[in-house]
Amino acid sequence: METQARTKVVLLACGSFNPITNMHLRMFELAKDCLEDTGQYVVVKGLISPVGDGYKKKGLIEASHRVKMAMLATETSDWIKVDSWESLQPEWVETAKVIRHYHELGTAEENNDEVDTVKKKKRKLENNKQDLDGSFSYKTRSCKKSMVSTDDGYQLKLLCGGDVLESFGVPNLWKPEDIVEIVGNYGLVCITRNGCDAHKFIHQSEVLWNYRKNIHVVREWVTNDISATHIRRALRRGQTVRYLLPDPVLNYIKKQGLYSAESEQKNADVILAPLQRNTGPSSS
Numbered sequence: 262m263e264t265q266a267r268t269k270v271v272l273l274a275c276g277s278f279n280p281i282t283n284m285h286l287r288m289f290e291l292a293k294d295c296l297e298d299t300g301q302y303v304v305v306k307g308l309i310s311p312v313g314d315g316y317k318k319k320g321l322i323e324a325s326h327r328v329k330m331a332m333l334a335t336e337t338s339d340w341i342k343v344d345s346w347e348s349l350q351p352e353w354v355e356t357a358k359v360i361r362h363y364h365e366l367g368t369a370e371e372n373n374d375e376v377d378t379v380k381k382k383k384r385k386l387e388n389n390k391q392d393l394d395g396s397f398s399y400k401t402r403s404c405k406k407s408m409v410s411t412d413d414g415y416q417l418k419l420l421c422g423g424d425v426l427e428s429f430g431v432p433n434l435w436k437p438e439d440i441v442e443i444v445g446n447y448g449l450v451c452i453t454r455n456g457c458d459a460h461k462f463i464h465q466s467e468v469l470w471n472y473r474k475n476i477h478v479v480r481e482w483v484t485n486d487i488s489a490t491h492i493r494r495a496l497r498r499g500q501t502v503r504y505l506l507p508d509p510v511l512n513y514i515k516k517q518g519l520y521s522a523e524s525e526q527k528n529a530d531v532i533l534a535p536l537q538r539n540t541g542p543s544s545s
């Protein structure tokens with residue numbers, strides 16, 4: 262019997278991760294499960310890319326803390342990694358550009374079974390500095406196809422929750438061409454979230470409907486409302502958040518004294534970077 266080769270997929274999640282929660286980690290597991298269940302894909306890596314401080318979202322604490330917490334949360338995972346590139350950019354970077362960045366850098370070698378151990382160790386030494394700050398090493402490649410993949414046939418897909426998908430409809434938040442690039446060139450894996458109807462949203466959008474084959478909606482049957490906002494609120498009120506996020510993350514938050522009434526006021530009077538950029542004088 263002939264078996265069809267499976268397409269290798271790298272899942273990229275972009276977000277504030279303020280702080281990272283157990284649901285963020287579960288998103289990756291759900292997406293991997295769903296994609297692999299189709300028999301078409303094998304998910305080889307998950308990448309978490311915390312947004313930079315330039316995003317200016319209300320209550321967004323320093324990127325260095327958010328990256329550190331994401332690294333603590335993924336310590337025990339052998340396939341989900343954190344990359345600090347986006348968080349280190351001086352200005353906010355459009356998500357389409359972030360995906361392009363990872364595509365141009367090529368597929369991460371860290372988890373590549375075909376790379377022999379000696380090469381791997383050598384590379385690890387060479388990239389030791391980067392590894393320390395949470396970055397990972399990539400092969401440099403680039404190729405353009407309708408559904409872009411690296412030379413090795415890896416596809417990069419954006420992983421998000423239903424709220425981010427629905428945010429595509431918020432005026433001036435996303436450039437239409439960026440949405441086309443994300444769903445047309447790469448693909449989207451969307452986890453259902455309370456209060457969002459991903460299927461309806463795709464049905465009602467011409468662009469998303471056109472590219473519906475590149476959008477995988479993953480149904481979360483164990484509905485939960487874990488959100489970073491709820492966690493920050495509970496922390497400010499001194500309520501327990503144990504088991505909503507990994508213990509090492511909670512210990513870090515306590516040790517560093519993160520999330521207070523004061524930190525929640527950060528960027529309170531500032532317009533979110535994408536809205537500023539897409540409505541400012543230089544926007545076209």
Ligand SMILES: Nc1ncnc2c1ncn2[C@@H]1O[C@H](COP(=O)(O)OP(=O)(O)OP(=O)(O)O)[C@@H](O)[C@H]1O
Nearest residue numbers: 276277278279284421422425452454487488489490
């Ligand atoms: N409970 C959830 N169900 C499905 N997706 C989720 C859930 N929580 C977060 N996500 C997704 O994780 C990604 C990163 O999210 P983000 O860091 O903004 O977390 P958040 O909990 O939505 O944050 P906040 O409450 O601060 O807005 C986004 O794509 C978001 O949709």
Ligand SMILES: NC(=O)c1ccc[n+]([C@@H]2O[C@H](COP(=O)(O)O)[C@@H](O)[C@H]2O)c1
Nearest residue numbers: 275276277312355356357434435436535
């Ligand atoms: N136009 C865009 O590329 C655009 C607009 C809004 C949010 N985003 C991204 O989506 C993610 C959303 O994060 P939050 O849900 O925490 O706001 C962030 O990574 C942010 O950079 C991208």
